[in-house]
Amino acid sequence: MGALTKNTHRRKKRTFSEWIKSRDGQKVLVMVAFMVVPLILLAVFTYIPFGEMVNFSFYNMKYIGARKFVGLKNYAKVFSRDDCFGALKLSLYYMGGSVVQLSLALYLATLLSFKVKGGNLFKGFMFFPFLINGIAIGFIFKFFYTRGFVFDTVLQWCGFQLDNLPYWLKDRSINNISLVGTSVWRYFGQNMVLFIGAIMSVDNELYEAAMLDGANKFQQFKYIIMPSIKTIFVLNVILSISGSLSAFEPPYVITDGANGTGTYFVVMHEIAHTQQKVGLASAMAVVLLGIIFLVTIFQKLFFKYVFKDSTQ
Amino acid sequence: MTIFEKAGKYILIFLKYLSLVFFSFVALLPVVSCVITAFKSDVEYQNTNVMTLPENWFNFDNFINAFNKAGMARAFMNSLIILVCVLLFSTIIGTQLAYVLNRFKFPGNTLIRNLFLFASMLPGVAMQISVYEIMYKLHFINSLPGYIVMMCGTDVIAIYIYIQFFENIDISLDESAIVDGASYFTIFYRILFPLLKPAIVTACILKGVGTYNEYYCANLYLQDKNKLATVATSLYTFVGPLGSKYNLICAGVIISLLPALVVFITCQKQIYSGLTAGAVKG
Secondary structure: OHHHHHHHHHOOOOOHHHHHHOHHHHHHHHHHHHHHHHHHHHHHHHHHHHHHHHHHOOEEOOOOOOOEEOOOHHHHHHHHOOOOHHHHHHHHHHHHHHHHHHHHHHHHHHHHHOOOOOHHHHHHHHHHHHHOOHHHHHHHHHHHHOOOOHHHHHHHHOOOOHHHOOOOOOOOOOHHHHHHHHHHHHHHHHHHHHHHHHHHOOOHHHHHHHHHOOOOHHHHHHHHHHHHHHHHHHHHHHHHHHHHHOOOHHHHHHHOOOOOOOOHHHHHHHHHHHOOOHHHHHHHHHHHHHHHHHHHHHHHHHHHHHHHHHHO | OOHHHHHHHHHHHHHHHHHHHHHHHHHHHHHHHHHHHHOOOHHHHHHOOOOOOOOOOOOOHHHHHHHHHOOHHHHHHHHHHHHHHHHHHHHHHHHHHHHHHHHOOOOOHHHHHHHHHHHHHOOHHHHHHHHHHHHHHOOOOOOHHHHHHHHHOOOHHHHHHHHHHHHOOOHHHHHHHHHOOOOHHHHHHHHHHHHOHHHHHHHHHHHHHHHHHOOHHHHHHOOOOOOOOOHHHHHHHHOOOOOOOHHHHHHHHHHHHHHHHHHHHHHHHHHHHHHHHHHHHO
């Protein structure tokens, strides 16, 4: 605000009421009036809690009652307890899922960006899962995966024997994959829509010119479609890594973290809101935010490097 | 074209439609199976396979039952109140903020943008650990207004949609109004706000769907499920003793996603374009 205060000093001779009626005064007034509410909300619901969280992580505390300063003990626990840091292993499943999801979205977006009969209908069908609320998704998939229900029935149509099929949500060798599947199901259509948007932003003339030059579909994909969605594709790859580290919804709404499906955030939620070990949960949050922050910086650098590379 | 090329072309077309049909089937199967089950009576549900079609497609008993058991009349009312208030307030503060950030150059402009951007990167579940304490201190727990205020908070995607839109409105419009002696408030409300309408519609649809579907904070802060359930959290009624009556549960699930379906069918274009606009900046 340096420039503004200088302005007000220069015109010190005027009274405040004169100043507030002037153009400059009006400008400041409107800026303050329009920004004060969103900035207060931002402070109260993001930055103050953020500070509090760091503060909490040094205490042994519940939401109500006495607090005891314990220094770095909570952090030591985060790294030593099996159910805390160890839960990050599950992120690997979710990263695998993102790879499947993004490739699938890219494939379908490419198909739909060419002329397709009923293209909008297909697009709508595949996108709709994105609009379903989380709890409904929880019930839908508890039902879907129940022994002998939807998924098993469909697999039986395909010739599988029920006896050979696992319990999709109980069997520890498969249940995390089942959960990741629901996440892919929910988001592949949304990714596809993003990719279609990027592909469509390419000037149509480019395709026409390519056709005239006799480029086939594969060449069109390689030389027109791929470059046009490169930015958003890489962006989504990047987002999927921090997304996988903070995976929460599928286990939270479907299995409640039972049978070894508790991801880091599910464990953290349980510790914070059920066991009310707020200090430990805060330490967990701070550790993960730190990791996400590092990963993001690393990715930004990588992103920059890759794109510099591609423009040369 | 040789016969092989022709055959190849048809095989490719066939594969293209095969993939589209297959993945549409995958996307729809979980929801369709719910619809099928929701129309079955208790006896039918227990004695038939889940994928067997119901005898009577006009058996709405489960829907009526689910609606009453989960107190959905109240839940829809609450969700409507939340939706209207959140959309109204977040539109006002979002457009105003975008106006200032786009039209005025001042030190701190970039800082404020970055503060909002950084806030959007913090995972919500982690933040709620300490937001819970703030909500408790503000007496915002079990308070519909409190939840609404929290939901109006930071929404970077909407702000970016508005800023992008402002960038395309010629600044000479503002300048000529200033020459005519209009105040900044007048310029914003009389001239720019009406022009923003398409952006507001897009942002409201996205925010609306998000708010309607929000369940994590609603569950955390609106704990009195008799009075303060939203449509999403009212589905928690079916956890517990009712947990295996899937014909009832599926009916509840279908009811809960109907509004989203209606919005989707009527506003497909805005949803797609809003997502795309938000993603490029995000």
